[in-house]
Amino acid sequence: MTAACSAGGETEADNKPSKASASAAAVVAPARIEVIANLTGCKANIRLEAEELREGTCHTEQGDYLITTFPEEKYKQTWLETARVYGGTYLVGSRWVVSAEPKMLEPLRKKIGGDIQRLQGFGPAPSPS
Known part of the structure:
Protein backbone atom coordinates (compact mmCIF):
# COMPACT_ATOMS: atom_id res chain seq x y z
CA MET A 1 0.00 0.00 0.00
CA THR A 2 1.42 3.42 -0.92
CA ALA A 3 1.15 6.69 0.96
CA ALA A 4 -1.49 7.86 -1.52
CA CYS A 5 -3.89 5.12 -0.48
CA SER A 6 -6.47 5.73 2.19
CA ALA A 7 -7.58 3.32 4.86
CA GLY A 8 -10.65 2.63 2.71
CA GLY A 9 -8.47 1.02 0.04
CA GLU A 10 -8.64 3.77 -2.57
CA THR A 11 -5.75 3.89 -4.98
CA GLU A 12 -4.34 6.62 -7.18
CA ALA A 13 -6.36 5.22 -10.07
CA ASP A 14 -9.59 6.04 -8.21
CA ASN A 15 -8.69 9.75 -8.62
CA LYS A 16 -10.94 10.66 -5.67
CA PRO A 17 -9.50 12.62 -2.77
CA SER A 18 -11.06 11.27 0.41
CA LYS A 19 -9.79 11.47 3.98
CA ALA A 20 -6.21 11.79 2.72
CA SER A 21 -4.25 14.90 3.57
CA ALA A 22 -4.08 17.76 1.06
CA SER A 23 -0.53 16.74 0.12
CA ALA A 24 -1.66 13.22 -0.63
CA ALA A 25 -4.65 14.61 -2.55
CA ALA A 26 -2.22 16.51 -4.80
CA VAL A 27 -0.56 13.20 -5.64
CA VAL A 28 -3.96 11.60 -6.31
CA ALA A 29 -5.04 14.30 -8.76
CA PRO A 30 -2.04 15.80 -10.56
CA ALA A 31 -2.32 18.19 -13.47
CA ARG A 32 -5.95 19.29 -13.01
CA ILE A 33 -6.31 23.02 -12.57
CA GLU A 34 -9.77 22.66 -11.09
CA VAL A 35 -8.61 20.18 -8.42
CA ILE A 36 -5.52 22.21 -7.49
CA ALA A 37 -7.60 25.40 -7.32
CA ASN A 38 -10.20 23.73 -5.11
CA LEU A 39 -7.50 22.46 -2.74
CA THR A 40 -6.12 26.00 -2.45
CA GLY A 41 -9.52 27.57 -1.80
CA CYS A 42 -10.34 29.23 -5.10
CA LYS A 43 -12.30 28.71 -8.28
CA ALA A 44 -9.87 29.04 -11.18
CA ASN A 45 -10.59 31.22 -14.18
CA ILE A 46 -9.20 29.31 -17.18
CA ARG A 47 -7.30 31.76 -19.36
CA LEU A 48 -5.47 29.46 -21.78
CA GLU A 49 -6.15 26.01 -23.15
CA ALA A 50 -3.54 24.69 -25.57
CA GLU A 51 -2.22 21.30 -26.58
CA GLU A 52 0.91 21.71 -24.45
CA LEU A 53 -0.59 23.36 -21.36
CA ARG A 54 -3.59 24.88 -19.56
CA GLU A 55 -3.45 28.00 -17.41
CA GLY A 56 -5.89 29.19 -14.80
CA THR A 57 -5.77 32.21 -12.54
CA CYS A 58 -6.84 32.29 -8.92
CA HIS A 59 -7.74 35.34 -6.88
CA THR A 60 -7.83 34.99 -3.09
CA GLU A 61 -7.57 37.33 -0.11
CA GLN A 62 -3.96 36.17 0.32
CA GLY A 63 -3.08 37.12 -3.28
CA SER A 94 3.76 16.39 -11.06
CA ARG A 95 2.82 18.00 -14.40
CA TRP A 96 1.90 21.35 -12.78
CA VAL A 97 3.48 24.65 -11.73
CA VAL A 98 2.08 27.41 -9.52
CA SER A 99 3.38 30.94 -10.09
CA ALA A 100 2.87 33.30 -7.15
CA GLU A 101 4.61 35.80 -4.91
CA PRO A 102 7.32 33.88 -3.01
CA LYS A 103 5.59 34.52 0.36
CA MET A 104 2.54 32.56 -0.89
CA LEU A 105 4.40 29.46 -2.06
CA GLU A 106 5.00 27.76 1.31
CA PRO A 107 1.34 28.02 2.43
CA LEU A 108 0.26 26.68 -0.99
CA ARG A 109 2.82 23.86 -0.76
CA LYS A 110 1.29 22.79 2.55
CA LYS A 111 -2.09 22.47 0.80
CA ILE A 112 -1.11 20.85 -2.50
CA GLY A 113 2.41 19.45 -2.11
CA GLY A 114 5.15 19.99 -4.65
CA ASP A 115 8.60 21.53 -4.33
CA ILE A 116 9.54 25.19 -4.24
CA GLN A 117 12.11 25.88 -6.97
CA ARG A 118 14.08 29.07 -7.48
CA LEU A 119 15.07 29.54 -11.10
CA GLN A 120 18.06 31.75 -11.85
CA GLY A 121 17.67 34.23 -14.68
CA PHE A 122 20.25 34.62 -17.41
CA GLY A 123 22.35 37.69 -17.86
CA PRO A 124 25.25 39.37 -16.13
CA ALA A 125 25.77 38.55 -12.50
CA PRO A 126 25.89 41.48 -10.08
CA SER A 127 29.42 42.72 -9.55
CA PRO A 128 30.95 42.16 -6.12
CA SER A 129 30.76 45.18 -3.84
Missing part, protein backbone atom coordinates in the same frame (compact mmCIF):
# COMPACT_ATOMS: atom_id res chain seq x y z
CA ASP A 64 -3.33 36.08 -6.90
CA TYR A 65 -1.58 33.12 -8.49
CA LEU A 66 -1.38 31.21 -11.73
CA ILE A 67 -1.78 27.44 -12.04
CA THR A 68 -0.27 25.87 -15.16
CA THR A 69 -0.81 22.19 -15.95
CA PHE A 70 0.75 20.00 -18.62
CA PRO A 71 -0.44 16.78 -20.32
CA GLU A 72 3.08 15.32 -20.10
CA GLU A 73 6.11 15.92 -17.90
CA LYS A 74 8.25 16.89 -20.91
CA TYR A 75 6.05 19.98 -21.51
CA LYS A 76 6.52 21.05 -17.89
CA GLN A 77 10.30 20.69 -18.23
CA THR A 78 10.27 22.83 -21.40
CA TRP A 79 8.16 25.46 -19.61
CA LEU A 80 10.57 25.52 -16.66
CA GLU A 81 13.58 25.90 -18.98
CA THR A 82 11.85 28.84 -20.67
CA ALA A 83 10.92 30.39 -17.30
CA ARG A 84 14.56 30.09 -16.20
CA VAL A 85 15.35 33.01 -18.55
CA TYR A 86 13.20 35.28 -16.38
CA GLY A 87 14.13 33.76 -13.04
CA GLY A 88 11.69 33.57 -10.17
CA THR A 89 10.42 31.12 -7.62
CA TYR A 90 7.73 28.53 -8.40
CA LEU A 91 5.86 25.70 -6.72
CA VAL A 92 6.39 22.64 -8.92
CA GLY A 93 4.52 19.34 -8.82
